[in-house]
Amino acid sequence: MTTPQTKPAARRISLLTAFLSRRGNLRIALRALSTHRLRTVLAILGVFLGAFMLTLVLHISQAVGLKVTNESNRLGANVADVTAGTVTMTRGDNNRAGGRNAATLTLDDARAIEQGVPRVELVVPYAMSTRPVTKGRRNTSCPVVGAGAAFPDMRNMELLCGSFFREGDVASKALVCVPGYEIAARLFDEPARALGQRLRFGSRELLVVGVMAQKGQDATGVNVDEQIYVPVTTFMERLTTQEHISGILLRVASRDAVPGVQAAVGTLLRARHHLTPGQPDDFGVAFSEQVNEMQAKAMGLVRVLGAIGAGISFSIGTLGILSIMTIIVRARRLEIGVRRAVGATKRNIVGQFLFESVLMAGTGGLLGVAVALGIASAVYAAGVLPAAYDPPLAVGVLLASAGCGLMAGAYPAWQAARVDVIRTLRG
Structure with missing residues (x-):
């Protein structure tokens, strides 16, 4: 017969036996x-x-x-990239999408979209190529982006110091540039030291009016800190001799407007490029939300x-x-x-x-x-x-x-x- 005093002892013995058994x-x-x-x-x-x-x-x-x-939240689901050729997103491609060598988009196309497509809030044309850059005895090659003055607003980018070039610089084809954080650090040791200095692109010297804050890679794997930004007109007429652009960034009023804007842009560009009903598009329109889905x-x-x-x-x-x-x-x-x-x-x-x-x-x-x-x-x-x-x-x-x-x-x-x-x- 067990008493209340013997129950705890029995429980301890049972637990000890179980422990020894497991050991x-x-x-x-x-x-x-x-x-x-x-x-x-x-x-x-x-x-x-x-x-x-x-x-x-x-x-x-x-x-x-x-x-x-995160990149979609920064860029916005209602931002589109209209590109020359067909859209084939390739990770790490500095040109951001396929078909960049196709000369099918122009600044006039960007102006036509801005003026003729409703519910488009912002239009920023851009052109890109990799070019050698020199500062004194230091030289390197990096992607040079010719863009409109609203490019930082479109991409939600911030400046470390100085300012981005303005609409007047784009209109006057000014010899100014804004390097990314890493390229500025490589050429000047400290990124902030680049402000007010000059970078040589071939026979042209461009004044550094600002330096971009560090951002890293975007969703497509492009390191935006390795890019240098110049006015798109400067890029096309003073650094290169080309009449075409690589693409056009669009921001629409709301997500509900995305299908209508996409259709309107396609109709407008097909008409401007004189494409018949049987011909495929010579451009691509991809909204960031669609790219994220892919x-x-x-x-x-x-x-x-x-x-x-x-x-x-x-x-x-x-x-x-x-x-x-x-x-x-x-x-x-x-x-x-x-x-x-x-x-x-x-x-x-x-x-x-x-x-x-x-x-x-x-x-x-x-x-x-x-x-x-x-x-x-x-x-x-x-x-x-x-x-x-x-x-x-x-x-x-x-x-x-x-x-x-x-x-x-x-x-x-x-x-x-x-x-x-x-x-x-x-x-």
Whole structure:
């Protein structure tokens, strides 16, 4: 008969027994797995690769999606890029879209859109090319952007010092420029020192009237800090000899106006370019929201491929654990028989082998998640992508790893529980 005083003592004894039992299970598991070290490592490796791929791919894709969203918020969903040729967004292309060499857009086209398309609030033509730039003994090559005076307003860009060129500079084809943060730092050591200095573009010297604040890459992978901005007319008539522009940036009044503006711009430009109904467009119109949708679909495909690769790795890891656990059961039949003879139940045996398989899978999953998060953190710290961590995802990957261990250990554990005690001890 138990008294109220003996209940806490009994509970403590029960907890101590359970703790010692778990320690014993862990010691037995480690000893068994260390006996087959190579097979254990190979089995863990499969789960490790699955957890690593799934965690890294999903975290990086989330970071890319966050960057695209941030860029869209800065640029605005109701901003369009009208480009020469067809739109084929290419990451890292300094010209921002395909077809830049096509001479199908002009400043007159930009003026016609500004005057003839309703609900367009702002029109900024631009032209681009990579050109050599010199300051004293220092020289480099960088993208030079000829743009309208409202370019910073259109792209939500800020100045570090000085000012951007004005409409009067565009009208007079003034020899002025505004370098990006990194190009100014490379040519002048300190970006602010560039203000009031002169940069040489071939035979032309341009006065630096401002320096752009640091911004980094945009959603298409272009590093805007490596660009130098000049009036579009200066670019076309004094730095180059071209009559065409690379594109036209548009800002419409609201998101609801996007379809109508897109159709109106297409109709206007087709008429101006004398395109017959059977001819394809020699220009492209892409709103930032549409570009984001294209990138979201691409990242969705990356996530699917990553999940498939992770699934294959998890499957290989599961089969590896199943293989090694089957071998371990056969090698430990005498141990199983002795444990059963001294009082272990079938449930104890099943639990022991399931514990060992989950231990292998969990170790692989934990290492995979840790390494993936370490690499993702390094990418985030380098400033390539904004930080995007997903704790539920990491926990889900760990649970998936443990699930692989349970599935892999179920059959070997069932085999272990069916070991004939009498026959094993006689043998």
